[in-house]
Amino acid sequence: VQAVFRSNLSHLLDLMGGGKESLIFMKKRTKRLMAQWALAARRLAQKLGATQRDQKQILVHIGFLTEESGDVFSPRVLKGGPLGEMVQWADILTALYVLGHGLRVTVSLKELQSNLGVPPGRGSCPLTMPLPFDLIYTDYHGLQQMKQHMGLSFKKYRCRIRVIDTFGTEPAYNHEEYATLHGYRTNWGYWNLNPKQFMTMFPHTPDNSFMGFVSEELNETEKRLIKGGKASNMAVVYGKEASIWKVSGKEKFLGILNKYMEIHGTVYYESQRPPEVPAFVKNHGLLPQPEFQQLLRKAKLFIGFGFPYEGPAPLEAIANGCIFLQSRFSPPHSSLNHELRCGAKGDRTSVFSQHPYAENFIGKPHVWTVDYNNSEEFEAAIKAIMRTQVDPYLPYEYTCEGMLERIHAYIQHQDFCIAPGPALPEAHAPQSPFVLAPNATHLEWARNTSLAPGSWPPAHALRAWLAVPGRACTDTCLDHGLICEPSFFPFLNSQDAFLKLQVPCDSTESEMNHLYPAFAQPGQECYLQKEPLLFSCAGSNTKYRRLCPCRDFRKGQVALCQGCL
Numbered sequence: 075v076q077a078v079f080r081s082n083l084s085h086l087l088d089l090m091g092g093g094k095e096s097l098i099f100m101k102k103r104t105k106r107l108m109a110q111w112a113l114a115a116r117r118l119a120q121k122l123g124a125t126q127r128d129q130k131q132i133l134v135h136i137g138f139l140t141e142e143s144g145d146v147f148s149p150r151v152l153k154g155g156p157l158g159e160m161v162q163w164a165d166i167l168t169a170l171y172v173l174g175h176g177l178r179v180t181v182s183l184k185e186l187q188s189n190l191g192v193p194p195g196r197g198s199c200p201l202t203m204p205l206p207f208d209l210i211y212t213d214y215h216g217l218q219q220m221k222q223h224m225g226l227s228f229k230k231y232r233c234r235i236r237v238i239d240t241f242g243t244e245p246a247y248n249h250e251e252y253a254t255l256h257g258y259r260t261n262w263g264y265w266n267l268n269p270k271q272f273m274t275m276f277p278h279t280p281d282n283s284f285m286g287f288v289s290e291e292l293n294e295t296e297k298r299l300i301k302g303g304k305a306s307n308m309a310v311v312y313g314k315e316a317s318i319w320k321v322s323g324k325e326k327f328l329g330i331l332n333k334y335m336e337i338h339g340t341v342y343y344e345s346q347r348p349p350e351v352p353a354f355v356k357n358h359g360l361l362p363q364p365e366f367q368q369l370l371r372k373a374k375l376f377i378g379f380g381f382p383y384e385g386p387a388p389l390e391a392i393a394n395g396c397i398f399l400q401s402r403f404s405p406p407h408s409s410l411n412h413e414l415r416c417g418a419k420g421d422r423t424s425v426f427s428q429h430p431y432a433e434n435f436i437g438k439p440h441v442w443t444v445d446y447n448n449s450e451e452f453e454a455a456i457k458a459i460m461r462t463q464v465d466p467y468l469p470y471e472y473t474c475e476g477m478l479e480r481i482h483a484y485i486q487h488q489d490f491c492i493a494p495g496p497a498l499p500e501a502h503a504p505q506s507p508f509v510l511a512p513n514a515t516h517l518e519w520a521r522n523t524s525l526a527p528g529s530w531p532p533a534h535a536l537r538a539w540l541a542v543p544g545r546a547c548t549d550t551c552l553d554h555g556l557i558c559e560p561s562f563f564p565f566l567n568s569q570d571a572f573l574k575l576q577v578p579c580d581s582t583e584s585e586m587n588h589l590y591p592a593f594a595q596p597g598q599e600c601y602l603q604k605e606p607l608l609f610s611c612a613g614s615n616t617k618y619r620r621l622c623p624c625r626d627f628r629k630g631q632v633a634l635c636q637g638c639l
């Protein structure tokens with residue numbers, strides 16, 4: 075069956091159920107953005123032309139909202155608790171629905187069981203039964219519930235599951251045996267999934283798939299109005315919960331900011347002003363999302379205190395014409411020295427600022443990353459910001475059209491149920507059909523060879539580079555204006571690849587190590603990857619020169635290469 079774009083969302087709003095504050099928040103959001111989604115669907119339909127799109131049957135099970143997982147989020151929606159997850163789930167549901175897929179939504183174990191066909195009261199079903207869904211989107215709580223209640227089908231159908239994982243999970247943390255052996259600790263379990271089955275909020279971990287969310291897009295008239303209506307001395311603080319304001323050195327840097335700007339906050343409070351919020355701050359209390367956007371439209375500056383990491387608000391601020399100022403972390407925060415998620419250890423090696431995406435993908439003039447402990451640097455930044463004019467800016471990947479385009483591509487092309495083609499032990503690896511580029515710096519797919527059938531992204535996008543010692547593939551690819559593409563690792567995991575790159579291997583070994591394939595200079599030894607699940611863009615060690623699979627990407631849609639749609 076062909077999928078047909080939908081623009082009337084009233085049935086979706088019914089599917090989203092009701093009652094809980096979290097669901098109310100999500101439905102309001104979807105309703106508010108209805109016109110934007112409809113316009114985006116028209117544009118994408120035009121762009122795709124006659125492209126065939128299969129209609130999939132999709133189950134969305136939002137585990138963290140189930141009572142069985144404790145649902146700690148819903149009661150905090152109106153009290154300054156996290157909203158990022160709800161923003162994202164609302165947008166995922168809307169995108170799937172607008173794309174025209176068959177959709178079921180569950181927010182309780184009972185509903186989950188009945189949709190999976192597990193008889194109620196029966197803990198888990200011992201038999202493998204046919205799964206009526208092509209795809210299941212869920213989170214870690216949901217994954218756990220499915221594992222408990224699907225019996226043998228869980229193993230059989232896990233390749234159809236997509237896990238919404240805000241912060242991302244690097245391969246070294248996903249592979250149970252390897253993580254346990256090497257101390258890659260996580261509180262979220264070791265699932266041994268294909269790392270691309272984890273879908274993140276920002277495109278910071280190329281080992282995972284970038285799911286994202288949307289921010290409201292402004293038309294030219296609105297942009298002009300906003301630019302004209304800015305109060306050049308107004309700053310808004312990022313932090314709706316008082317605990318975020320407990321940050322060391324706050325008196326000093328806020329004191330400096332206060333010399334130049336009027337500082338506003340949207341901190342939740344019950345009856346009294348929270349003691350963490352200084353008296354000179356104009357606190358509006360937690361605002362409903364549209365009113366928060368209005369405040370951002372007037373403000374010049376949106377300032378972060380270091381937490382929460384990688385939330386949606388900075389993107390909204392930049393989209394509404396604010397400059398985002400954040401602190402640089404040195405040393406970087408990692409799961410070893412900080413809690414990277416609310417109340418839990420993260421599964422990523424390290425972050426260098428509160429919002430790496432804003433820093434690395436947007437940057438100046440919209441984003442300034444400075445050392446808050448250095449008063450001169452901080453003050454100089456404030457002065458420079460006051461002189462800087464910026465236009466509202468929203469990367470294409472965060473528009474409704476960008477999100478629809480990306481999810482469309484994933485749904486049509488990502489298939490984790492077929493074993494990856496060329497991931498064979500070294501001895502059996504086929505002659506790899508790539509060649510040294512004319513300038514002898516990297517490998518490219520030979521133009522006259524046939525493409526690896528069914529692989530996505532298409533193999534001709536591959537550009538393989540040998541990293542300098544101590545550099546991760548993520549960075550190596552970025553150094554060359556490319557992005558690391560882990561699906562291409564299997565093509566490189568052979569002696570042939572080293573040979574073509576003219577790497578002098580004295581010997582070659584195959585081991586389990588998330589840095590392989592790599593070349594160790596001291597002993598002139600080449601190492602191949604033994605475990606396909608451990609292919610990883612992230613990770614480095616000065617001992618190794620890693621062999622890195624990169625590809626091009628579209629400006630503003632880093633998840634997709636030029637020929638990827």
Ligand code: U2F
Nearest residue numbers: 156157158240340360361362363366382383385386387416
């Ligand atoms: C992140 O969650 P947060 O909810 O803390 O992320 P924020 O960036 O603060 O904002 C989420 C939304 O809250 C809205 C704003 C954002 O879309 O429009 N909002 C509002 O409605 N009223 C206000 O007064 C202020 C903001 C992250 F997204 C989560 O994944 C993490 O779990 C969490 C903790 O790390 O941080």
